[in-house]
Amino acid sequence: MTQIDATHDPALRSWVPGADGHPDFPIQNLPFGIVSPPGGDRRSGVAIGDGILDLKAALAAGLFAGAAAEAAEAAASDTLNGFFALGAGPRRALRARLSALLAEGSAERDAAAACLHPAAGCTLHLPARIGDYTDFYVGIHHATNVGRVFRPDNPLLPNYKHVPIGYHGRASSVRVSGTDLRRPKGQLKAPDAAAPRFGPCEKLDYELELGIWIGPGNALGEPVPVGAAETHVAGFCLLNDWSARDIQAWEYQPLGPFLSKSFGSTISPWVITPEALAPFRIAQPPRPEGDPAPLPYLLDAADQRGGAFDIALEVLIETAAMRAAGLPPHRLSLSGTRHMYWTVAQMVAHHTSGGCDLNPGDLLGSGTLSAPDPAGLGSLLETTRGGQAPVVLPGGETRRFLEDGDAVILRARAARPGAVSIGFGECRAQILPAV
Amino acid sequence: MTQIDATHDPALRSWVPGADGHPDFPIQNLPFGIVSPPGGDRRSGVAIGDGILDLKAALAAGLFAGAAAEAAEAAASDTLNGFFALGAGPRRALRARLSALLAEGSAERDAAAACLHPAAGCTLHLPARIGDYTDFYVGIHHATNVGRVFRPDNPLLPNYKHVPIGYHGRASSVRVSGTDLRRPKGQLKAPDAAAPRFGPCEKLDYELELGIWIGPGNALGEPVPVGAAETHVAGFCLLNDWSARDIQAWEYQPLGPFLSKSFGSTISPWVITPEALAPFRIAQPPRPEGDPAPLPYLLDAADQRGGAFDIALEVLIETAAMRAAGLPPHRLSLSGTRHMYWTVAQMVAHHTSGGCDLNPGDLLGSGTLSAPDPAGLGSLLETTRGGQAPVVLPGGETRRFLEDGDAVILRARAARPGAVSIGFGECRAQILPAV
Known part of the structure; x- marks a missing residue:
């Protein structure tokens, strides 16, 4: 470290x-x-x-x-x-x-x-030409919350605590903070409808994530050991992995999310280095009693001792009406990187364990990072329970999902006694109506 | 056209x-x-x-x-x-x-x-720097064969005939024909095992696919209409989307295939242009009685009339023992592009329908193209029914899945009366042992 x-x-x-x-x-x-x-x-x-x-x-x-x-x-x-x-x-x-x-x-x-x-x-x-973008799913509270919708008694799938679950995202549509986001159209099918229709997404959502920039790569066929994985990281950013929940629900079986995510992702422009974050390292929080130990290829003593981070992550919303009324952005969530079930080194080691090559400028996402408490949920899907419990905003508006004109702002702050606190700068984008 | x-x-x-x-x-x-x-x-x-x-x-x-x-x-x-x-x-x-x-x-x-x-x-x-690689799933016989394993009475999921299903693949690990392929390691879990273990893939497979090179791109947020989609295609190649079936079975829920595919894909080096393939265009085969019509954003009269291709696709195997004995490669499968449920134009239109941008040098895969008959299956998963029915090779060897030293060769040939037939050149790679 x-x-x-x-x-x-x-x-x-x-x-x-x-x-x-x-x-x-x-x-x-x-x-x-x-x-x-x-x-x-x-x-x-x-x-x-x-x-x-x-x-x-x-x-x-x-x-x-x-x-x-x-x-x-x-x-x-x-x-x-x-x-x-x-x-x-x-x-x-x-x-x-x-x-x-x-x-x-x-x-x-x-x-x-x-x-x-x-x-x-x-x-x-954008700070780098992104070769490939991989999104992980290491926010265990998010995975539990989403899984609970489908499997109330057993929300996490059997592989979750063994495999740092991830999937390939779309690199071409990653944009820097400040770029407006066009609401996507797509195939939508209500559960009781006989057939899908094509139209603007009605369940547009954000996802609060930590982004990881890859530094030195590895050759194809040559895995990176978990103990060396940190040397392959160039820095960190904020990542909003916009999600069209209605498109996702209909398209995602059997190969995973595709167009429900590929219309855009927004990242903060500044690359926060591992050096800058050194004071904010923490031990990987102990796994709950009964959870399996990671397989040896994911286990490194130094990584367990100091490979996690304590960074506070925040989501704010600013609607068109709030802007017009001069109201400041409203906090929707306060979460943090403590809620990662796997460390960044484990993500890198797993990604390369089968031989896949990473290259300088590749981007990894942590997956949505939700805190266990209701004030720390990293998506509206969780905060509004799929739209069932709208959030009330200053000025009296409510939101089930995002509306045109809404700006979503992510912020990050690393702080601890005895260190000067640092931030990541803003990750912000505003929703444009569908074409 | x-x-x-x-x-x-x-x-x-x-x-x-x-x-x-x-x-x-x-x-x-x-x-x-x-x-x-x-x-x-x-x-x-x-x-x-x-x-x-x-x-x-x-x-x-x-x-x-x-x-x-x-x-x-x-x-x-x-x-x-x-x-x-x-x-x-x-x-x-x-x-x-x-x-x-x-x-x-x-x-x-x-x-x-x-x-x-x-x-x-x-x-x-490699003919181009691949920005993003997307793999579709338009081989309906393959999708049916794979689905039958899980759902014998209803093998195709409800979205299949409405959505050109696809997912993001790994661009960095695409290699040109002739590059050896390292057998991946990964997490493997037998159905009756209490926990996964980490080791070399034991169910290594090929997938026979058509690759599509993207030419002129589209701006983010600006979908390509299906009638204009062909103008965004630069050419075609053969694609072997190597798959680790055992890694895939354990990792793929809920976000789709990841490390089971990202250790390598092999493509043929020559870009066969749309012009070269013009004589081999055919009408999109009519959908079976009772299948839904494509939604309007996927439907174009000219594309239906002449947007499909008639190209024969072949898989051959050459084992180390066959090479030593001077035996020629043995054909495992003869299939073709007739078995695509969606046209290339429909794939491009769908991909961009939510606003996702395509860029010159992006690669699309068709997904595995199996014929309906047993001699035309595009993967060993299908040919050996998941390893239950080994294939017998010249010299008496058998294969459930691929072994070290096996070379897999894909070939393509377009032919029709009155035209000079053309081929794609070889797409070949040989399996190296796991590290």
Whole structure:
């Protein structure tokens, strides 16, 4: 696991405006992304307070040397795939150098300041070209809640506690936060209807997930051992895996969800590194009494000791009426990564266990992360019990599922005593009417 | 639909050695691929007889003009993605020009001959960078055979005749013909075992499929109408969607196949164009009495009239013992594209109907294509009835599922009276032992 070092020092302050006390991007975070400054083309940047450091400009200004320069060169592109491929060594060297450059008292403050763009004027893009996108199902409370609809007495299928269940998602339709989402059409069939019809989705839902960016890949046919799996992770983001529940119910047998998910997924733009999250590692919560032990290929002592995360995850909604009335977004759910039944290392080890190759820029999703309590459910399917119990919003509106004009916002926050808390930035999209 | 033109003339002959009467690549075919000649780097080529025309060299020699040159320029790369993106117009112009160049009596025979590589010395590669890979399930006899195992009286699920069922496959592990396939390991659980164990797959199988290359894409949120869907297809190949039946049985609920498929898929290297297949179009076979009509978004008169194909598809096996004994490959199955319940246009229209974007170089699979008769089953799962009825091979060996050292070979042949028949080339891979 990544060690705590000088870059995590809570006493560290930055000369960049807005960095100290920033809810997402204090100097202890330093996430990477792809941005366009006004009138400029795509380039990599680092979020710091209210600014974005232009990595290519900083490289050209001679601010990096050695492994940090190697990392900055790989990142000086319109995607971060090459940077992801380098792995942890150069990434850590770049982080250490960025921390020194952006800290109060930096000798190169003026040179670095010349490479800063105000974040407000920048456009954010997908950070990498996504080769394949895999969505897991490791949120055990979500799996239980969904399973309960079909099997009240035995909600989890027999494989759930043995297999980190996952499936292939659609990579092409992943979009960055801020991109509107078109309500899909599809085949819908009411349980009592004789035949399906084709029309706009009537049960549009979000799913609150952690996204995982793959760094160095593995060759086809060469599994990654669970103890080495963390070295294949480049970072993390928020992921909203939009779901059309009515399309899903009719299409998903026998091969799983397809068009009910492939119309779009939204991710947050900033890649939060494993280094930035090092202070927020926790032991994998013990399995409930009676649960089977993971098979040996999924079991690593260090991973069990410190391979999980404590990150709070939040869903908010902002309807058109709320916007018009000047009401702030309303929290629908507060959950977190504690509710993952499998660690990220277990997901990576399982994914490659049959020989499947992962590549830099592949994206994994955790699956919906619901807390066990009613205020922490990661989808409307759960919160409204499939639409039976509408939620009441500020202003008196209700929602069974999402309506046109609704914006859904995901946020993440990692905090613990003795560490400076960091966030992921927003993952937001607004629903457009069906065509 | 593509028209028959002078490039299909059965009287057309080529000056290239081996082209006339070639089972796969007479001058009426002209498929595109990515090849390396001995000591050379990757480039696009056109298969003709026993040779491969080097498109970049031919372009440099000034052999193309106008739209044909535009197409050759887009193809002069190490992948065909840019060529696929151009669509049918330039592709047809290039085909017409290639046909003239390679025909007997060509005025530029010498210049073209200088751009030919002997096929035997060339290495073939994946023709395109595959963005996403989607596998359909349109082989109704296969779906019926597999469903019968679980539901003898009602093998097809209620959605089958309404929805072109498909799911997302793994794009990263698609490999070109000739690449060995490593037997996967995975979680296996016998029905009577208390818990799963981890070990090499014991029920390794092939699946006989038609692959479809996507040409011009569609924007996210903008469905492709079924009547325009054919214009988004760049070509066709053979696809062996290797399957680990034991891993699949334990993992696939509730989200579908995952590691049981993602360890590898093998495709044939040559992209057979819609133009080459124009003579082999047939009407979509009428649906059996009582089957529902497709919903309007899947129904187009021209597609019903001529959107299906009549292509024979064959599976052969060659075991290590057969190779040692000098025995030729043994045919396990003879099936064909007539057994697709949905046309390619219906697959494309359905895939995009919810707004999902397709991109140049995306790959679609038809799903396993089994004929209704016992000699035409597209997987060992069907042929051996899940291993209960082993097949006997020349030399006396038997197979329930595939063994290490077995090579599986897929072939395709399109033929009809009055047309020169064409083939797809081989799709072949040999099984390596598990690591």
